[in-house]
Amino acid sequence: xxxxxxxxxxLVSNNVSFVTTVPCKQLAGVIELIDKSExxxxxxxxxxxxxxxxCAGAYMGGKRSAIIMQNTAIGVTINTLxxxxxxxxxxxxMLISYRGELGEPVACQVEMAVHTKAxxxxxxxxxxxxxxxxxxxxxxxxxxxxYMSKKPVAILTDASFxxxx
Amino acid sequence: xxxxxxxxxxxxxxxxxxxxxxxxxxxxxLHMLDDQPSNFYMLGTMGLASSIGLGLALSQPQKVISIDxxxxxxxxxxxxxxxxxxxxxxxxxxxxxxxxxxxxxxQPTYAGMKTSLTAVATACGCENVVECRxxxxxxxxxxxxxxxxxxxxxxxxxxxxxKVPVIDMDPVVIRDRFMKEIDRRNA
Numbered sequence: 136x137x138x139x140x141x142x143x144x145x146l147v148s149n150n151v152s153f154v155t156t157v158p159c160k161q162l163a164g165v166i167e168l169i170d171k172s173e174x175x176x177x178x179x180x181x182x183x184x185x186x187x188x189x190c191a192g193a194y195m196g197g198k199r200s201a202i203i204m205q206n207t208a209i210g211v212t213i214n215t216l217x218x219x220x221x222x223x224x225x226x227x228x229m230l231i232s233y234r235g236e237l238g239e240p241v242a243c244q245v246e247m248a249v250h251t252k253a254x255x256x257x258x259x260x261x262x263x264x265x266x267x268x269x270x271x272x273x274x275x276x277x278x279x280x281x282y283m284s285k286k287p288v289a290i291l292t293d294a295s296f297x298x299x300x
Numbered sequence: 301x302x303x304x305x306x307x308x309x310x311x312x313x314x315x316x317x318x319x320x321x322x323x324x325x326x327x328x329x330l331h332m333l334d335d336q337p338s339n340f341y342m343l344g345t346m347g348l349a350s351s352i353g354l355g356l357a358l359s360q361p362q363k364v365i366s367i368d369x370x371x372x373x374x375x376x377x378x379x380x381x382x383x384x385x386x387x388x389x390x391x392x393x394x395x396x397x398x399x400x401x402x403x404x405x406x407q408p409t410y411a412g413m414k415t416s417l418t419a420v421a422t423a424c425g426c427e428n429v430v431e432c433r434x435x436x437x438x439x440x441x442x443x444x445x446x447x448x449x450x451x452x453x454x455x456x457x458x459x460x461x462x463k464v465p466v467i468d469m470d471p472v473v474i475r476d477r478f479m480k481e482i483d484r485r486n487a
Contacts, residue, residue, distance in 0.1 A: 153359060176358065178386050180351075181378030188348030189382070192320070192355025195340070195479050197486070200355070218344025223475040 138297070139164040141271050142230065147174045149278040151201050151228070153193035155179065155186035159205040159232035161297045166203060183208035184215040191225050199282065201228040206235070206251045206291065207244075216258055220287045227287040228278055233264070238294035255289050262289040265296040301434035302460035303396045304329045307367075313441050318482065320353040320366045322346075324403030326396065328464040330367070337481035341467055341474050347376030350393050354383055357391035362485050363445065364390060370397040370411035377420070383452070384425030392444050393452045396434075400459040418454045426452045433457070 136144070142165050146154065155178050156166045170177045176198075180186035183204045190200035208231070220227050234241070235248025255262045261284075263277055264270075274290065281288040303326065311334045320340045321327040327341040342349055350373065353366030373379070373395055383393065399412020411417050418431040428449050432440040434457030444451035467474075 153355070178355075178358070178382065180382055182376075184345075184348065185351045185376055185378050185382065188345070188351025188376075188379075189355035189358075191348075192352035192357075193359040194355075195352075195475065196356040196359030196482060197479075198359040215345050215348065219342075219348060222344060223471045225475070 137164075138268050138271050139168050142274060143168045143172055143175070145274045145278060146201060147172065149199065149275065149282070151199045151278065152176060153178070153190065153198040153200040154203060155189050155200070156203040157181075157183050157186060157205065157208060159234065161232040161234070161292070161294065162203055162205070162230075165230070169203070183212045187212060187215045187220055187227065190227055191219055191223070194225050194227075199226075201230065203230045205232045207247045209251055209254050210247060213254065213258065216260070216287055221258075224285040225287075226282045226285045228281045229287060229289045231289055231291050233291040233293040236293040236295070251291065260287050260289050262291065265290060265292045268296060268298070270296060302458050302462075303398055303402060304462045304464075306396060306434040306437050306455060306457050308333055309438050310441060313438055313445070314365050317445070318356065318362050318364045318478075320349050320356065320364065322349040322368050322372050325461055325464060326367055326369060328467055329462070331467050332464050337477040340478045341469070343467065343471055343474075347372045347379075350379045350383065351376065353393065354379070354386065354388060354391055356482075357388035358386060360482060360486055361390060362482065363392070364388075365392045365394055365441070368393060368395045369402065370395060370399060370417060371401040371409045373417055374409055374411060374415075380421050380424035380426060383450070384421075384427070387427070387450050389448055389450050391450045392441065394441060395452070395454045396457060397454050398457050398459045402459065402461055406459050406461070412459075421452045421454070426450075428452065429454070431456065
């Protein structure tokens with residue numbers, strides 16, 4: 136099973152049925168599988184804060200939701216994370232493409248990479264960093280932890296991780 | 301006619317439905333006029349009432365009305381293409397367009413100048429876009445509810461505010477009673 140297949144299988148087995156995405160090159164494969172999945176309603180969003188609003192609405196409507204986005208989006212969504220997702224205790228798994236790490240070809244991506252973990256720590260968001268393809272084994276437990284705690288949870292997935300996709 | 305008067309007239313029409321209400325004075329006015337578990341008040345996060353309402357409408361069968369403002373739609377313009385391309389016939393987006401940022405001191409918005417939100421929503425691909433005056437809000441919202449089709453309503457009214465108390469309910473209480481009400485209606 137590829138990393139992409141494993142991620143989608145874990146989302147489905149945890150009853151995540153509403154997923155919004157803003158694309159990243161590293162996420163292309165998993166987004167394609169989510170779009171094809173019959174168990175998951177895929178709704179692309181134009182900006183990540185909009186996507187978090189969609190996820191909050193879906194959660195209140197009884198569906199487990201998740202967002203897939205790039206780490207640059209942390210800069211876009213801090214207010215939404217603090218005043219909607221955290222303030223109202225809404226569980227939100229965030230599968231995040233961690234651009235700007237080892238192997239990164241685009242220098243500008245490093246500029247947000249150096250702030251990513253610091254911002255997540257400042258927001259008190261539980262954060263997991265997938266570096267090896269085997270790290271995907273933790274996703275199932277992370278999703279359960281997210282819905283148990285009703286918190287946003289960040290899963291940073293770097294270029295080394297996606298080499299196994 | 302100002303927004304609080306529009307909302308007051310609308311209460312009998314919207315009271316039986318799930319309502320996601322915009323941050324600031326609109327939520328405070330709705331809370332004062334008709335507080336009930338079927339209302340979700342946004343205490344922060346300007347711009348996301350339409351997104352939350354769409355996500356909710358796509359995820360369960362009850363009708364959902366998002367009460368939004370022109371300033372909030374302008375700050376989250378990306379919502380209109382998403383709405384247009386993910387049709388939920390149980391969703392009504394009611395944009396109270398008073399051409400101003402009411403909660404922050406009535407500063408003018410571009411929607412009160414050259415920009416037509418009706419034209420923008422139509423250009424984004426929304427199929428049922430209706431513009432009305434505040435005086436016609438009741439029949440326009442009722443017609444949208446009766447149509448069973450996703451509708452975007454741009455309700456033009458005057459700028460201005462009344463004094464309303466802030467909402468002191470905890471956000472988790474607002475969210476929890478809203479979800480329990482949704483569960484009850486869908487049981």
